[in-house]
Structures are given as C-alpha cells and as structure tokens.
Amino acid sequence: MKIRQISYFENFKCLEGKCGETCCMGWLIPLDDDDIARYKAEKSVLLKTRLLLAMSEHSVPVFNSSCGECTFHGKNGLCSLQLARGHEYIPETCRSYPRYYRNYGDFEERYLDLSCLEASRNLVRHADELMITETEGPEDCEKTMTNDDSTFLNTLVSIRASFTDALQKVRTYDELISVLYAIDSYSADLQNAYLHGDESYYDMHPFGVELSGGPDSSGGPVHLNNARHIFPLSAGEVDSLAHTSLYHNRLKKTNPRLYELFQLYFRKYYRDVASENGWKRACRELTEEYPETVKYLRAYYSYYLYQYWLKTYEDYSFLRNARLGIIHTSMLLLMTVMYVKKHRSLSPEEFAHVCTVYNRRAFFSEDLINDMYRVLDQRCEGAFTPTV
Ligand code: SF4
Numbered sequence: 153m154k155i156r157q158i159s160y161f162e163n164f165k166c167l168e169g170k171c172g173e174t175c176c177m178g179w180l181i182p183l184d185d186d187d188i189a190r191y192k193a194e195k196s197v198l199l200k201t202r203l204l205l206a207m208s209e210h211s212v213p214v215f216n217s218s219c220g221e222c223t224f225h226g227k228n229g230l231c232s233l234q235l236a237r238g239h240e241y242i243p244e245t246c247r248s249y250p251r252y253y254r255n256y257g258d259f260e261e262r263y264l265d266l267s268c269l270e271a272s273r274n275l276v277r278h279a280d281e282l283m284i285t286e287t288e289g290p291e292d293c294e295k296t297m298t299n300d301d302s303t304f305l306n307t308l309v310s311i312r313a314s315f316t317d318a319l320q321k322v323r324t325y326d327e328l329i330s331v332l333y334a335i336d337s338y339s340a341d342l343q344n345a346y347l348h349g350d351e352s353y354y355d356m357h358p359f360g361v362e363l364s365g366g367p368d369s370s371g372g373p374v375h376l377n378n379a380r381h382i383f384p385l386s387a388g389e390v391d392s393l394a395h396t397s398l399y400h401n402r403l404k405k406t407n408p409r410l411y412e413l414f415q416l417y418f419r420k421y422y423r424d425v426a427s428e429n430g431w432k433r434a435c436r437e438l439t440e441e442y443p444e445t446v447k448y449l450r451a452y453y454s455y456y457l458y459q460y461w462l463k464t465y466e467d468y469s470f471l472r473n474a475r476l477g478i479i480h481t482s483m484l485l486l487m488t489v490m491y492v493k494k495h496r497s498l499s500p501e502e503f504a505h506v507c508t509v510y511n512r513r514a515f516f517s518e519d520l521i522n523d524m525y526r527v528l529d530q531r532c533e534g535a536f537t538p539t540v
Pocket residue numbers: 165166167168171172173174175176249250267268269270271
C-alpha cells in the first residue's frame with residue numbers, strides 16, 4: 153500500500169526519563185483484549201496482582217483511571233513495566249503512542265501526535281518546511297473510513313495540498329491572517345457547492361491566494377479582504393472557548409501547565425485581552441517581538457490539515473474541518489500570549505511545550521470539540537463580523 157507520512161516519522165525517539173511533559177500522567181490508558189490476556193497470564197504473582205489491581209472499567213478497561221500518574225511510572229521517569237518485561241509487554245496504546253495512523257483504503261497516512269512533547273519539538277524544528285514522504289509498504293492499521301469514493305478522496309488530498317502550499321508561502325502575521333481567511337472562505341464555498349451537488353467545484357475553481365508578492369501562479373477564486381477575517385477569533389470568541397470544558401479545575405492535576413496558562417488568562421491578564429483592541433494588540437505585539445511565532449502557527453495549522461482535513465472524506469464537513477483548525481490555532485495563540493506575558497521569552501522549546509499541553513487537552517473529546525465548534529455558530533457562511 154502507498155504510505156504517506158511526515159518526513160521525520162521514522163526518526164521519532166521518545167525523550168523517556170528526560171521528557172518534561174511525560175505522557176505517563178494525565179491520561180486514561182485503554183487496554184485491548186491482547187493486553188488483558190497478557191496481563192492475566194503473567195507468571196509473577198506480585199506483578200500480576202499489581203496489573204489486575206491497576207485495571208479499572210471505564211467504557212473499556214483502562215490503566216490510570218484517575219488520570220493522575222500511571223502506577224507503573226517509575227521515579228526515574230521510565231515505565232517500570234517496560235523495564236521489567238520489555239517494550240512488547242506494555243499496553244498497545246503506550247507502544248504506538250504518539251504515532252497516529254489513518255488508513256484511507258487507497259493509502260495510509262502517518263503522523264506524530266502533537267500531544268507528545270517530542271512530536272511538537274519536531275514540528276517546531278521542521279516548521280520551515282513540513283514534508284510528506286511517500287513510499288510503498290504494508291499498512292499498519294485497518295481501514296479507518298467507510299467511504300470508497302477514490303475520486304473524492306483524491307480531490308480532498310489536492311485541496312489540502314493547495315492549502316498547505318499557500319501556508320508555506322506565509323511570512324508575516326498579516327499574511328497568515330489572509331491565508332486562513334482564504335481557506336475558511338474557500339471551505340465555505342466548497343461546502344455550498346457540494347450541498348448543491350456541484351462536485352466539480354475544485355476543478356473549476358482551484359484554490360489560490362494573493363499575497364503581497366502578487367497573484368499566486370495557480371490563480372484562484374479567493375479575493376482577500378483584510379477588513380473581514382476569521383483568525384485570530386474575536387476576543388469574545390476566545391473567551392467563550394475558554395469557558396467550555398477546555399478548562400476545568402481538574403487540569404490542576406491532569407495538565408498543570410495548561411491549568412497555569414488558563415489561570416494567567418482568567419486571573420492575571422484578562423483585562424489586557426478582554427477587549428477586541430486589547431486582544432488584537434496583544435497578538436500583534438507577540439508576533440512583532442517573536443516573529444518566529446508566525447512560522448510556528450503556520451506550521452501548526454498545516455499539521456492540523458495533514459492530520460484532520462481528510463475527516464471530510466467521511467463527513468463532507470469542509471467548513472467545520474477547516475474551521476476547527478482555526479479555533480485551535482487561535483487558542484494556541486491565546487495560550488502563547490499568556491506564556492510570554494508571564495515569562496518574557498519564547499524559545500522554540502517553550503513554544504513546543506505550550507503546543508503540547510494545549511493539544512493534550514483539546515483533541516481527545518468529541519463532546520469538547522463539538523462544544524468548541526458551537527462557539528462559532530453565530531458566524532454564518534459569508535457573514536463574518538468585521539473585527540479590525
Ligand atoms: S510525551 Fe512523547 S517524548 Fe514525552 S515520554 Fe511521552 S512519548 Fe516520550
């Protein structure tokens with residue numbers, strides 16, 4: 153099968169005991185049938201007792217049901233199960249993490265999930281040019297989609313490539329605002345076209361944007377108007393998002409660094425960013441003081457498209473799938489603004505850390521994602537509220 157993967161996928165190496173945001177804390181660890189069979193067959197009575205005591209029933213059997221620290225996470229920062237019995241012995245979830253596989257039938261895609269610190273560090277390192285490599289090989293997972301319309305799938309891949317090509321050309325904050333607006337508008341147009349049965353929209357109107365350097369050679373239907381934009385979301389919208397279950401008190405235990413960033417927002421710097429002008433000024437000042445932020449956010453949104461745009465293959469929700477990425481990029485920007493206000497610095501490492509703690513919370517609950525998307529309900533297609 154054709155395998156497409158982020159270029160550094162094979163070189164991933166866990167930071168192990170040196171990880172500053174270990175994945176052995178803050179998660180439920182689901183166990184599959186093979187894991188359970190292996191643990192029930194454990195010969196050492198002591199280890200078997202620990203394993204069985206560590207298991208609890210959620211919707212599926214899990215380790216670490218309290219979402220605190222996994223009971224097998226040792227003081228040296230390493231997994232005591234892995235040390236005792238080897239990598240093949242630990243739960244499948246832990247073995248494959250942070251590798252993210254999607255089998256679309258015609259090809260499989262592989263990424264590293266940004267909830268892992270080393271995956272975010274890799275993103276930041278490769279932010280200048282994210283590359284997808286293509287090889288042939290055996291697939292790693294079962295087909296994850298039920299759709300088998302290859303033409304539609306190929307169209308979606310082409311649309312994604314045109315979006316990421318445009319993002320790759322972004323150099324300034326204003327260009328990022330423009331390109332995200334263009335992607336959002338184009339996705340709304342696509343949605344509308346498909347709703348009316350026009351499946352040739354992309355062929356007839358390929359995506360293209362004009363940046364300051366002149367018209368993109370691909371041409372395109374999108375006319376930019378910086379008086380109307382979607383990124384960053386308005387101050388009111390990011391505040392509404394901060395009041396979803398994205399933030400809650402248990403983060404203090406499960407994701408303390410994200411908890412601290414939200415505390416900075418609610419308790420210390422809220423007044424600075426509560427008004428539309430204050431929020432927009434804070435974003436602009438950040439990108440002026442730390443221009444690399446534009447590159448990181450551009451890469452972050454591109455990576456989001458790589459991981460999630462092809463959900464459209466299943467749900468035909470062009471606009472939702474483009475816009476959720478803009479929601480996440482706006483919230484990551486808010487968290488970064490908070491971080492810099494407190495620490496007065498933003499190294500690549502620091503940005504990667506903020507990215508990790510945000511992604512660890514924001515991407516793993518469909519209910520939360522639906523609530524976050526609902527915040528934008530008042531934005532109707534083609535009727536964006538002017539925010540500058
Ligand atoms: S978050 Fe990533 S780098 Fe850190 S311990 Fe987990 S897999 Fe390793």
